Amino acid sequence: MARMKVTVAYDGTDFAGYQIQPIGRTVQGSVQAVLKKIHKGEFVPTSASGRTDAGVHAIGQVIHFDTDMDIPASGWQRGLNAMLPKDIQVRDVEEVDETFHSRFSSVSKEYHYKLLTGNQPDIFRRNHAFYFPYRLNRDDIKIGCEQFLGTHDFTSFSSVKTHVTDKVRTIYELSLIEDGDDLTFKIKGSGFLYNMVRIIVGTLLDVGQGRKRPEDIKTIIERKDRAFASKTAPAHGLYLHQVNYE
């Protein structure tokens, strides 16, 4: 028995999300269907570092599965890529210790959120970046970013649908990367609550438009109430960029 750690990228556009569900095309469902074929009809469960919603992309989602098949890591990568649909890509496969768990062994995660500004949207990236035509004060956004750093209870920045009770998370890095009309929020943390990155981005966009002041963020965190933060930014700008392990 070998445990394989698989790093996958996917274009979330045509998926109903990462996690398998009775109806709708999912990343997990597609991967498990291929694993079942390779294992001659035997069901092979997979675990991931976490779910992503419909429309959310991944560059470095990490999953793992156990197998009896005697296939080296490079063979898994080649075989899976040959059989998976075009919007899922295996970027790396590694055999790991049986104590490794894609979710429980992770120590931090990095998400990117891509915004496209400028006069006209880029139709070739309509599903891969959030087009935001309104004027943004980038300096205010950067001051806003700093307010999120550190360990806080992020109740205000998580969907009310969250079932988790411990909402304390640590944000190690939150920066705005500028490349002309392309803006990318890079956010690295110990873990993220449901919709947390998208609500943080939505709130920073309000800060950039002057609808909220950068220093309001501290207050919003303290309120521990979702109603005080801004709208959730749309799914199609979000990328699970990297999952880190010890």
Add this chain to the structure above:
Amino acid sequence: MARMKVTVAYDGTDFAGYQIQPIGRTVQGSVQAVLKKIHKGEFVPTSASGRTDAGVHAIGQVIHFDTDMDIPASGWQRGLNAMLPKDIQVRDVEEVDETFHSRFSSVSKEYHYKLLTGNQPDIFRRNHAFYFPYRLNRDDIKIGCEQFLGTHDFTSFSSVKTHVTDKVRTIYELSLIEDGDDLTFKIKGSGFLYNMVRIIVGTLLDVGQGRKRPEDIKTIIERKDRAFASKTAPAHGLYLHQVNYE
């Protein structure tokens, strides 16, 4: 009666090509369906600078149509963009003289062909650039590019399906733009035969791989026989970038 010149971008992925046809989704069909709605059910024909094949994209395709509606250019742009599908974008509308013709008034055209090299394909651009993992000698490609410049009979570089009899065209510019793993062929000419850009690119890729020498290109042109040039590069790397008028 006013003649409107419309510059459109489209993502060719989900189109059976530019030109309207009995079966399949087309750009022209989509535009004319919207124009018909705006004109209360009246059919409004459109002309374009030329066709593009299934999968080929446009940044600056130019079309024109005549209308009795009293709508300013900016109103046409807004209205069309509101009604067109998400993979077509009107980038500019201008009222022009009745002597203007999108095809016959054009003096030159520019196409771009996007290649993506590197170890792994970028799944987010799988429909928007041709992934080419093989080693390329970029210097040889650049010498090859120069051989195409000027006025030649491009029979060797056009599909045998071409119906045009005069196959003499002038290429003003053909360059390879390098941006890390991203390579773009920029080609500007008086006009292009059917599949001409894609056959030129296919041949330059053979040159880059050492399967042909840069100086072979002169000979291939002289042969006036499609069989001597290389394979047609795939459609999804090609962009009609700009159409120029006097």
